[in-house]
Amino acid sequence: MDTTHEVFNQSTPLVNYNPFSGNQAMRDALAFNAPTLDTAPLQALGAQCGSAAMQTHARLANVHAPELHTHDRFGRRLDEVEFHPSYHALMAAAVGAGLHGSPWAEGADAKGHAHVRRAAGFMLFTELEPSILCPISMTYAVTPALRSNAAIYADWGSKLASRAYDPAPKLWxxxxxxxxxxxxxxxxxxxxxxxxxxxxxxxxxxxxxxxxxxxxxxxxxxxxxxxxxxxxxxxxxxxxxxxxxxxxxxxxxxxxxxxxxxxxxxxxxxxxxxxxxxxxxxxxxxxxxxGVPQILAMGSMTRLDCALGTSGLMRQALSIALHHTAQRQAFGKPLIEQPLMRNVLADLALESEAATALALRLARSFDKSGDAHEQAMARLLTPVAKFWICKRGSPFAQEAMECLGGNGYVEEGGEGIMARIYREMPVNSIWEGAGNIMAIDLLRALRKADAVAALAQELAPARGAHAALDRLAAALPTRVEQMASEVEARRLAQDVALAVQAALLYQSAPAAVFSAFCDSRLDGNWGQTFGTLGAATDFDAIIARAMPT
CATH class of the missing domain: 2.40.110.20 (Butyryl-CoA Dehydrogenase, subunit A; domain 2)
Structure with missing residues (x-):
């Protein structure tokens, strides 16, 4: 009997894969920022995050939202929030991976790369489920602040770095x-x-x-x-x-x-x-x-996590788009072979890799806080990465969603992962200081005596590699000196971010990625939306590098 319900030409879910082993951009950025890092724990975490079981937990934790219970049935105040068991499974996994406190644990220096390793793990877990990482990020940020009260830190410090998760409301x-x-x-x-x-x-x-x-x-x-x-x-x-x-x-x-x-x-x-x-x-x-200086010290760490989180969401959205377009056929061939789609995918891949490079570079500065240059870069790059990466997140997610067509817009039983990514994207831009706050914070950092010199040192390895990057790097000191008000601070934050991203890609990515990034973002061979790279772009190399499996 004829049927109209045969399902064909539909992509399979991106499941039971390893988002670490399939992320060449992350692995190259880690090799650049933390060359002696043991990546075996990240390989294991990637396998866990890409598994069907954990993806099911992520779906259920979002479908079954937390419920507030202010009182018990006898009228006594409870003030408790009830979570679905999948939420606790995700929290246990994140805590078990040390994403909340491994840099503070005794002996967890990871050969000097504890913050970088934790940053990469945070990005990987974001691809699984980002919203449960809020308490994980806050625990990471506030733990060192407790050292200002030695008695509390003596009681709480080791348990805040423990890899055991216990949600019960009990005495510490x-x-x-x-x-x-x-x-x-x-x-x-x-x-x-x-x-x-x-x-x-x-x-x-x-x-x-x-x-x-x-x-x-x-x-x-x-x-x-x-x-x-x-x-x-x-x-x-x-x-x-x-x-x-x-x-x-x-x-x-x-x-x-x-x-x-x-x-x-x-x-x-x-x-x-x-x-x-x-x-x-x-x-x-x-x-x-x-209290304000105390909070600002913690804010720098949560702002790092905002940049890491958006970078992870970008990578997840890109992976889903690549996976889908490699299987879905239109007009006689896979979508990924269609010229315009290739332009979109390559452009998204450039944005994702640049975000990853900048976020992990910022994490490296936390590992080397005793170094004067790294101190300056932490002060500069924290607002820059938070501002620029997070601002790029929402348009990135929208374009990646469009690669899936109508299926990307649908949330059927909570399985619409791309829709979930899109709804998640704005939070990192808003939380811990919105765009204007970050741009003004950058101005404060740049007006310090050694900041411009530190930025020049950071860009120096890429000097002469691309004319557009040289022009931008040469112009930045004058722009800082002549900026009399805040009105152009966002533009400055954007350009510092692009210059640093380009310099990092020169050192950690193939020539095809660096060249296309500079041609488009710095030299103007680009439109006002994704998918407008120049025809001379090496689309094959960029897309092949970005494939998740």
């Missing part, structure tokens, strides 16, 4: 591993944290130091089920950083009241909340009144 000493979050933003201030109104009144001193009673709110309080949080609150000396545990030392619940969960565009598996503090107990971390 009764858990094998711990996670932490942050609470900075308030409804009236947003990025302007100095406008915070939450107050902290000194109650006394105990084994953890100065203890405060905190009253106020936080408008964005992600991962409210973490074991503790670093928050900002106004004390008599000004805005201060405080350690706020969910369970107090006597075993009672701290007075953190979750008002509601945010209904977000993406980032669905992660619980972001609004909370109120009613005389909640918190302990001073660092110098009273110096």
């Amino acid at each position: 000493r009764d858990k094998p591993g711990l996670t932490m979050g942050m609470g900075m933003t308030e409804k009236q201030g947003g990025s302007d944290v100095r406008a915070n109104t939450t107050r902290a009144v000194l109650e006394g001193t105990d084994a953890w130091g100065q203890r405060f009673a905190v009253t106020g709110h936080k408008w964005f309080f992600s991962a409210p089920m973490c074991d503790a949080f670093l928050i900002l609150a106004q004390t008599t000396s000004g805005l201060s950083c405080l350690f706020l545990p969910r369970v107090l030392p006597d075993g009672s619940r701290n007075n953190i009241q979750i008002q509601r969960l945010k209904d977000k565009l993406g980032n669905k598996a992660n619980a972001s909340s609004e909370v109120e503090f009613q005389q909640a107990s918190a302990w001073l971390v660092g110098e009273e009144g110096r």
